[in-house]
Amino acid sequence: MGKLFGTDGVRGIANEELTPELAFRLGRCGAAVLAEGRGGARVVVGRDTRVSGDMLEAALVAGICSVGGRALKVGIMPTPAVAWLTRTLGADAGVVISASHNPVADNGIKFFSSTGFKLPDSLEEEIERLVLKERDDLPRPTGTAVGRVEVVEAAEQYITHVCSTAPQGLRGLKVVLDVAHGAAYEVAPEVFQRLGAEVFVLNNAPDGTNINVGCGSTCPQALAEAVREFRAHVGLAFDGDADRVIAVDAEGQVVDGDAIMAILALHFHQQGRLPGGRVVVTVMSNYGLHQVLTGAGLVVHQTQVGDRYVLEEMLRTGAALGGEQSGHIILLEHNTTGDGLITGVQLLQVMVARGATLRELAEVLPRLPQVLVNVPVEDKERAMNDPQLLAEIAAAREQLANRGRVLVRPSGTEPLLRLMAEGPDEEELRAILERLEQSVRRLGSKEVMTGD
Numbered sequence: 033m034g035k036l037f038g039t040d041g042v043r044g045i046a047n048e049e050l051t052p053e054l055a056f057r058l059g060r061c062g063a064a065v066l067a068e069g070r071g072g073a074r075v076v077v078g079r080d081t082r083v084s085g086d087m088l089e090a091a092l093v094a095g096i097c098s099v100g101g102r103a104l105k106v107g108i109m110p111t112p113a114v115a116w117l118t119r120t121l122g123a124d125a126g127v128v129i130s131a132s133h134n135p136v137a138d139n140g141i142k143f144f145s146s147t148g149f150k151l152p153d154s155l156e157e158e159i160e161r162l163v164l165k166e167r168d169d170l171p172r173p174t175g176t177a178v179g180r181v182e183v184v185e186a187a188e189q190y191i192t193h194v195c196s197t198a199p200q201g202l203r204g205l206k207v208v209l210d211v212a213h214g215a216a217y218e219v220a221p222e223v224f225q226r227l228g229a230e231v232f233v234l235n236n237a238p239d240g241t242n243i244n245v246g247c248g249s250t251c252p253q254a255l256a257e258a259v260r261e262f263r264a265h266v267g268l269a270f271d272g273d274a275d276r277v278i279a280v281d282a283e284g285q286v287v288d289g290d291a292i293m294a295i296l297a298l299h300f301h302q303q304g305r306l307p308g309g310r311v312v313v314t315v316m317s318n319y320g321l322h323q324v325l326t327g328a329g330l331v332v333h334q335t336q337v338g339d340r341y342v343l344e345e346m347l348r349t350g351a352a353l354g355g356e357q358s359g360h361i362i363l364l365e366h367n368t369t370g371d372g373l374i375t376g377v378q379l380l381q382v383m384v385a386r387g388a389t390l391r392e393l394a395e396v397l398p399r400l401p402q403v404l405v406n407v408p409v410e411d412k413e414r415a416m417n418d419p420q421l422l423a424e425i426a427a428a429r430e431q432l433a434n435r436g437r438v439l440v441r442p443s444g445t446e447p448l449l450r451l452m453a454e455g456p457d458e459e460e461l462r463a464i465l466e467r468l469e470q471s472v473r474r475l476g477s478k479e480v481m482t483g484d
Contacts, residue, residue, distance in 0.1 A: 036163060037156040039338045039444040041142030043131060046084030050139050052091035054163070058141050059095025059103075059127070061162035063179075064170050065155060066125040066145070072179070073101040076118045076144075078109035079129035080215040080273050083240030084139045088129050092141065097179030099171050106186040108238075110215045110274035111142070112371035113190040119148040119368070120189060130215065133250050133271035136241050148368035150340060187219055194223045197366050198377045200384050203228035207380070208267040208280075210255040212248025213238040216274035216373060223373055229380070232262050244271065249278040249359050249372075256284035266383070266390050268376040275339075276359040277372035279379060281390040289359040290321045292379055294397040296361070297353055298328055299382045305352065305365065306330070312345045312354030314338070315439055319454060320398040338444055339370050400436060401458040405451045405465050407472045412442035414475070415449055421471045428453070428464045438464065 036042050042058060044050035059075075067073035075096050079085040085108075093103040106117060111128045118126030126144035134140075143151045143159070151159075162170065173179075207229045211217040217236040224231045234255060235247040247254060249271040259267040259280050267280035279287040293311065300306045309330045313321060314337045325332050333349055335341040342354040343362055355361030360370040367374055383390060409415045421440075428438045436455025443450055451468050453461040 036160045039340050040132070041140045043134075043138065043140040045137050046082070046088065046139040050088065050141070052087055055088045055091035055141060056095040056098075057163045058159070059092035060098050060168075060170060061095075061159050062125065062127065062143055063096040063101035064099045065159050065162065066143070067099075067101065068124070073099075073124040074104060074122070075101055076104045076106060076114055076121060076123045076126040076184075077129070078106045078111075078114040078117075078126070078215075080111075080131075081108055081213060081217070081238035081240060081243050082131070082136055082139055082272075085129050085240075088139055088141070092127060092129065093181055097181065099179065100173040100177055101179045103179065103181045104184045105181060106184050108215055108218075109187065109190070110219065110371075110373065112275050112367050112369050112374070113186070113219070115144045115148040115369045116190060116193060116367050116371075117186050118144050118146065120193075121184070121186070122146075128273065130273040132273045132275065133244055133248065136243050136245070144369075150343065150369065191219055191222050191226070194219075194371075194373050194377060195226050197374055198227050198381050200381055201228045202377075202380050202384060205266065205380060205383065206230045206232075206262065206264040208232045208234065208255060208258045208262055208264045210234040210247055210249075210252070210258075210267065210269040211236045211274075212244050212270055212272050213242045214244065214248065214270065214272035214274060216270050220270060220274065220373055223377065227377065232258065232264065234258055248272065249276050252278050252280055252286050256280045256286065260284045266380065268372075268379075270372045270376075271359075274372040275370040276356075276361070277376045278359045279376070279390060281394065283391060285391065285394075287390060287394045289355055289357045289361055290318050291394045291397045292359065292375065293317075293353065293355050293361060294321055294324050295382055295393045296363075296375075296378060297325055297330060298396060299385070300353060301328060301330060307350050307352055310349050310351035312342050312349070312351050314342060314356050315441075316357050316452065318357070318397075318402055319400050319437070324397055337441060343369070400454050400456060401461060402452065402454045403458060403461040403465055405469055406443070406448045407451060407469055408446075408448050409472060409475060410447065412447065412449065415472060416440070416442055418471075418475060420474070421468070424468055424471050428468060431464065436461070438468075440468065
């Protein structure tokens with residue numbers, strides 16, 4: 033990737049790294065590239081609830097209009113809704129302003145093509161080349177040729193689409209939703225209410241500063257307590273832009289993305305909805321997921337961490353289901369990117385169809401203990417090539433040979449190394465990670481615990 037685009041668009045601290053000047057350039061250059069020479073690109077623009085969203089949206093939209101483009105503003109909207117609306121509205125591109133599950137100070141700008149998929153590397157590189165170019169020779173139309181802004185009330189279209197994926201409805205289910213003070217704070221409750229569920233909502237009062245704070249998919253503890261308090265059948269926790277979801281069963285036990293994929297894969301396979309019996313997972317998925325899927329006769333494809341890589345492998349293999357342990361799950365039957373609302377609806381549809389509790393469904397997934405530690409580093413590339421660390425990783429893998437595995441990888445969005453050990457003995461795993469952590473600390477870091 034280049035200097036600006038990472039695995040999930042352009043990210044940074046708003047008004048420090050991701051400045052309005054950069055947002056303007058991204059809007060201007062992105063609209064020019066994605067118009068494909070036709071001029072006047074129509075670009076759907078949505079955002080989450082961060083306080084910096086107004087500033088970045090204004091700059092981005094100005095950039096789009098400066099090259100004669102038309103900005104279709106859909107307001108606060110989940111990332112997957114922007115992807116779906118881009119196709120539905122026949123736009124040339126879509127842009128979402130969000131940093132997903134990250135803290136409020138962060139923000140990001142992510143583009144979708146006219147098909148609703150994330151941009152291929154070649155287009156991101158072309159946009160980046162123009163943004164970083166010293167001389168701006170892009171068009172500057174004047175008079176009536178200047179671009180315009182159109183406010184589009186699109187929430188109803190997306191809500192209707194999500195509801196259409198659940199023909200059986202959700203009547204009889206009592207559901208608690210944690211919307212993380214984020215982009216789904218209005219649409220998520222409406223979806224589940226229309227489908228007939230009795231709905232209780234947590235963290236649905238965004239003030240621009242409280243997105244993801246102690247809530248949402250990275251912090252499901254309060255949801256678990258609420259599920260028990262309301263005696264609900266299930267709880268669903270979304271992240272700030274609602275592209276991922278984590279579930280909680282009636283006893284308050286967390287059901288993560290691996291378990292959700294196992295439940296959906298087995299059900300879809302029985303219904304003939306998995307082309308080629310293929311499912312795409314990442315290297316972070318628990319080995320138990322591989323066991324249950326292959327045991328059911330499914331073909332498992334594995335990628336590095338990141339929804340971009342999951343999607344690429346899905347498109348390459350023709351798989352219809354893929355995802356990550358974090359709850360970012362792609363169901364190509366219904367959308368072109370991870371969609372927390374659709375995933376949650378589909379999970380509850382399986383409960384209705386099977387007449388089973390979520391806990392009963394989740395029991396299909398046998399798990400090996402998995403221990404994770406995140407360690408900050410100044411230079412991820414140097415750390416990953418350190419001879420002593422590589423030797424200790426090799427020794428750890430040898431220790432767990434044929435019994436488990438060790439994975440060390442750089443974070444795609446933060447200055448961290450992510451250490452993971454998986455095997456039958458959790459105490460042994462923690463001892464292994466402690467040795468690896470000490471080796472990383474030798475490079476000048478201190479341990480922190482944080483989400484991807």
